[in-house]
Amino acid sequence: MGIQEIIKSHYYKLSKGQRRVATFFLEKPEYVSMHTAAEVGKCLGVSETTVIRCCYSLSFDGYNQLQKFLKEHLIGLNKSSLGEFLSAKQPLINRARFYEQTMSQDAELINETSKNILQSSFSKATKLLHNAEVIYIIGFRSSFIPAQWLYFTLNLLRPNVKMIHTEINDLFRSTTDLNENAVLLAFSFHRYWEETINFAEISSKKGARIIAITDSDFSPITRFSTIHFKISQKSQSTIDAMPAIISFINTLVAGMTAQFPEYYEEQIRKYDEIEGKFLFKQ
Structure with missing residues (x-):
């Protein structure tokens, strides 16, 4: 323990x-x-x-x-996420249908994560994302992967989505624009990068709403979050937890679009039109 x-x-x-x-x-x-x-x-x-x-x-x-x-x-x-990832997979490598057992483990984590979600928290989070004037996304190191995916996806669906980078100037500039109409989506997993926690603290003081995606109900970032969601893990490997993380944020985006389906369908239509003009000559 x-x-x-x-x-x-x-x-x-x-x-x-x-x-x-x-x-x-x-x-x-x-x-x-x-x-x-x-x-x-x-x-x-x-x-x-x-x-x-x-x-x-x-x-x-x-x-x-x-x-x-x-x-x-x-x-x-001190053992890296990659080390934890490899250690967890090693016992399965020589078993028959290795791929099936590995993917079954991923499915178990996704299922456990879904059971941890409170309906009231999920509904509140999706409404915050839909109504926010601007959405900031922060996630460093291994958390950068889901943060980047979420940034890309939300940008297709709505305006004013910003990714926070590690450069001091970017962190400082972003904090000056924070207010009560902003939402911060923060990814914070074991090792709990101080920059993420500090940015969440500043955001909270400026009135922004904070949705934290983390690995424990007691992780440091929960002190500043409006809502937090716990991703189930078998080990301290963010890499191993990635399928559950991506599944959850995919569901979070779907929940946001359910707030106003017609608006998001129109956004997708506009995107498809623009993309078609770049890919094909008329």
């Missing part, structure tokens, strides 16, 4: 101060593993006692055991 699962299973019984501490454990495991309970408490504005009590509430024997657990956890995180 990882730190996310441990915190999730004990979260309901934590005090308000202990919940802040537990969130810090999740967001800053490197800092916690290298600093004392007193230093963690000072960062959060809580007492050393609160930090230690939080450890007990999470079923650790004390702060030292938590530190040891986090260090072991961090060693595991």
